[in-house]
Amino acid sequence: MAHLWSGRFEGDPDRSLLDFGSSFAFDRRLFEDDVKGSIAWAEAIERAGVLTAEDGAAIRDALQQILARTADAAFFASAEAASDEDVHSFVERELVARVGDAGRRLHTGRSRNEQVSLDLRLYLKRRVPQLQRALTALVGALVDRADGAGAALMPSYTHLRRAQPILVAHFFLAHVAALRRDHRRLSTVLDEVDELPLGSGAIAGTSYPIDVHALADRLGFSRIVANSVDATGERDFVSSFLHAAALSMVHLSRICEDLILFTSEEFGFLDLADAAATGSSLMPQKKNPDPLELVRGKSGRVIGRLTGWLVTMKGLPIGYSKDLQEDKEALFEAEDTLRGSLGALDTVVRGLEIRDAVSGSAASGLLLATDVADYLVAKGVPFRDAHEIVGSLVRKLVAEGRSFEQLTPVDWKAHSPFFAPDVAEWVTPASSVARKRTPQSTAPDMVASALREARQWVTSHS
Ligand code: ARG
Numbered sequence: 001m002a003h004l005w006s007g008r009f010e011g012d013p014d015r016s017l018l019d020f021g022s023s024f025a026f027d028r029r030l031f032e033d034d035v036k037g038s039i040a041w042a043e044a045i046e047r048a049g050v051l052t053a054e055d056g057a058a059i060r061d062a063l064q065q066i067l068a069r070t071a072d073a074a075f076f077a078s079a080e081a082a083s084d085e086d087v088h089s090f091v092e093r094e095l096v097a098r099v100g101d102a103g104r105r106l107h108t109g110r111s112r113n114e115q116v117s118l119d120l121r122l123y124l125k126r127r128v129p130q131l132q133r134a135l136t137a138l139v140g141a142l143v144d145r146a147d148g149a150g151a152a153l154m155p156s157y158t159h160l161r162r163a164q165p166i167l168v169a170h171f172f173l174a175h176v177a178a179l180r181r182d183h184r185r186l187s188t189v190l191d192e193v194d195e196l197p198l199g200s201g202a203i204a205g206t207s208y209p210i211d212v213h214a215l216a217d218r219l220g221f222s223r224i225v226a227n228s229v230d231a232t233g234e235r236d237f238v239s240s241f242l243h244a245a246a247l248s249m250v251h252l253s254r255i256c257e258d259l260i261l262f263t264s265e266e267f268g269f270l271d272l273a274d275a276a277a278t279g280s281s282l283m284p285q286k287k288n289p290d291p292l293e294l295v296r297g298k299s300g301r302v303i304g305r306l307t308g309w310l311v312t313m314k315g316l317p318i319g320y321s322k323d324l325q326e327d328k329e330a331l332f333e334a335e336d337t338l339r340g341s342l343g344a345l346d347t348v349v350r351g352l353e354i355r356d357a358v359s360g361s362a363a364s365g366l367l368l369a370t371d372v373a374d375y376l377v378a379k380g381v382p383f384r385d386a387h388e389i390v391g392s393l394v395r396k397l398v399a400e401g402r403s404f405e406q407l408t409p410v411d412w413k414a415h416s417p418f419f420a421p422d423v424a425e426w427v428t429p430a431s432s433v434a435r436k437r438t439p440q441s442t443a444p445d446m447v448a449s450a451l452r453e454a455r456q457w458v459t460s461h462s
Pocket of ligand 1: 023326
């Protein structure tokens with residue numbers, strides 16, 4: 001059994017160790033990137049005078065035939081493929097099988113150490129935009145919900161205790177803001193990926209006069225790497241991708257947590273579509289938010305992949321070590337999990353129904369205390385004093401099981417001479433949100449313009 005490195009060794013390697021070290025089962029995903037990189041490499045070494053035009057043409061032709069088999073599962077399941085160490089060995093073996101000696105010249109001046117970095121970069125260049133489109137779709141779904149919410153009100157929460165009234169639209173747009181940062185973070189990852197590692201050789205560079213700038217151009221990279229030692233042994237772009245994916249999953253998980261709470265019997269502000277819920281095999285009344293719980297649960301895996309990967313990297317000497325092969329399963333699992341979760345959440349969000357009567361009535365009551373204090377401030381009372389006055393009023397109301405709405409003008413006056421009859425219309429959820437002034441606030445006109453801006457963002461990113 002010949003390997004890409006058999007010459008140095010006397011006997012065959014241990015079969016179980018070969019299996020242990022093989023990455024073909026998973027790096028097969030890099031197949032088309034590997035072949036495209038090899039076609040460009042063949043052109044580059046031909047231009048550098050390493051390959052004859054005839055060999056160059058034969059190699060490129062054979063690689064095109066190999067590329068045409070991308071969707072052919074049987075091609076990857078042959079008996080020979082079972083012994084291939086990785087996707088690079090697989091492609092090279094198939095090439096040699098087609099063009100013999102010419103194929104054996106392709107690897108001149110090139111190492112798998114740079115090839116695997118190239119493949120991963122090409123892979124991320126085509127896959128990250130797909131994740132960004134899925135993120136945009138989910139943002140679109142949340143923007144639709146925000147739009148559909150109209151003037152509906154709900155309480156906002158800090159410490160999971162009622163804080164102040166907000167528009168339901170403002171709640172949905174809060175999650176939109178986080179997902180838009182995720183989208184931008186993925187663009188930053190793409191920028192980091194955008195460097196051609198070829199020309200680095202195994203570690204020291206290559207002795208052949210390769211025009212790496214032309215090669216970068218040909219493969220769609222805007223820059224070349226700065227240092228061959230660094231380039232062959234670093235995977236910071238993988239770490240950055242995993243971080244971007246993990247943080248996105250954290251955001252999805254928090255959306256899920258909110259939706260699980262707000263669709264529960266206890267809150268009841270939102271309702272899940274029947275199609276987005278599951279029942280219980282025992283309790284007939286149950287409408288469980290399984291997909292949301294699963295996304296929340298799966299966020300753990302992606303965070304785990306990020307931490308695990310950073311631990312793998314931290315002890316490595318500079319230059320390539322086989323430990324780096326662990327990058328691929330981490331990356332692929334994070335990618336798959338994020339994609340699946342974005343799709344699931346998109347479906348759930350599109351089916352959400354807003355129960356504005358319930359959310360609106362929860363937005364009334366003692367959570368208007370800050371507005372009462374602001375009222376006193378408007379009458380000239382210093383805020384700290386106003387806070388005291390309202391605090392003691394709240395204490396009294398809690399003890400009596402009452403709220404601001406039940407106070408008569410006489411009750412108000414008895415508590416502080418600054419309260420006049422106009423306090424009643426000041427202290428409502430609708431006037432509370434309407435009084436907000438800053439662009440990021442829950443004021444209806446601010447939310448309306450945030451909604452318009454978000455809608456434009458979705459259109460320009462779809
Ligand atoms: N399968 C290897 C990886 O994923 C490719 C590079 C192998 N290089 C080497 N010198 N063994 O990292």
